Amino acid sequence: MKAVVLEGKENVRVGEFKDPVLEKGSVKVEIAYCGLCGTDVHKFQGKGGSRPVTYPVPLGHEASGVVCEVGEDVTEYKVGDRVTIDPNWSCGHCYYCKEGITHMCENSRGVSKGLAEYVCAPQENIYKIPDEVTLKEAALTEPLSCCLHGMDLLDVKLGDTVAIIGMGSIGSIVLELCKKASAGDIIVIEANEEKREKAMAMGTTLFVNPLKENVMEKIEQAGIKNVNRVMECVGINDTIETALQIAGKKAIVVLFGLPDPKKDVPIKMRSILQREIEIRTSFLNPNTTERAIHILKNKDLDLSQIVSMEMPMENVPEELKSQEYMRNGKVIVKIKGES
Template identity: 55%
Template structure:
């Protein structure tokens, strides 16, 4: 089959690649769309994504498509079904799988390789989508499911004041989700003006450029007494530091942005103590795919707002290298 294959650091090519094996509990899906994720960019540059990997291997994991074949033990899917897949699956038998932490599985059985014509995840990882949801929009199910996990950890209450740092595609989605969740103020911290502008469309209420304004001063000037929740969506040292500084008393911080492996940040226990901070990190998407599909299928969440461009597999290399269009939203690779 045709696939977009990672061969080594910054060596990504469209090539023939063996089709994945269809197991008895597996569903073979002809991939229609696969999103370009920030972790694909990390992997392209030789950094760690969410899982270790051995080249040559196709990148991509945010897939939607159509069922073309089913394993003989599959009961819930048939040829022609329109579906999305949760890219990560565990063994189901280890301590972590059995104790409701499938994303912490020690024997991870597989990860979908979505820049490819076919994938064969187990039935348990496949989700139907309703007729009115396009495959194009459905390709956002996986990134949205990761955001939902982050939002579960942030636990926004009605009326909370929330800060979202970084307006990439993930940060933008978080703003929208905070708006749905009933935050009273959604404060966006972002250096680029056009991104601050577009955050308005997602429901942000206050916009701060940390390069020219003092974040805490602007927040105080707007009559806001306390920041209750902070969602960090960049993963850089400076923005993580901002997350701690902007967090108010008894605030929760979720570190969602993917930092570099081995990179440390400044952490001041006394600051955390005085403010009684709760600090959480968010890793992938346990048990949130179904809810992501429901949200995408509802009027609450318009996926097309977050899609910046559709490209062909042959164009993926340039996108991974430059992030030309990924800066402005989700880039979808169209795979026929």
């Protein structure tokens, strides 16, 4: 089959890769669309993914498609079903799975390498999508489900002041979800000036460019007294430090952006302690896939604000290098497309 294959650090090619093997209890999906994720860039740059990377491996994990074959013992799915794939598999029998925190599974592995013509995934990772949801929209299920987990942790109350750091695809989805959650003032902190207009159009109260403006000063000038909730969607030292600096007294800070495993972040512990800041971290998308599908079905998000580009597999290596379109939102890779 054709796939976008990662051969090593900064070494990616589009070409032949061995077909996945259909095992008992698994479903083979002909992939329609797959989103490109910051994690794919991390893997490309040799910074690892959510789990260790073994080469060669196809990239991608945000896939939708149509069932083309079912393995032995599969009862819930049939050929022709339109589906999306949760890329994270958990065993169901370890301590953490039994405690219901499946994303902490000791035997957890990634199942879906969606930048390929075919994926075989265990049936427990397969979700049917309703007719109202296109296959292209369905490729957004995984990032949206990750955002829902992050939003659960952020625990926005009606009228809360929320700061979102980084307005890539995750930050854009979080912004829309915060509006849905009736947050009060929303501050977007983003170094790309071109996103100012879009952020304001999406209902941001205050946009701050940290490369040009002093974030604390801007917040004070805007008359915002206490930032109750902070969502950090970048994962680099500067933005994590900003998140902890702007958090108000008794604030909740959710760290969502995946940091470089080799980097340590110095934190001003005394000031954090005195404000009684609660730092939470958001990892993967435990039990949020069905809710993500409901949101897509009800057209509760303006996806045109999130998707910046659609491209064929052939363009992915260049995009991983330049991140030209990823900087502005979600890139969706068309594999087979809508059939």
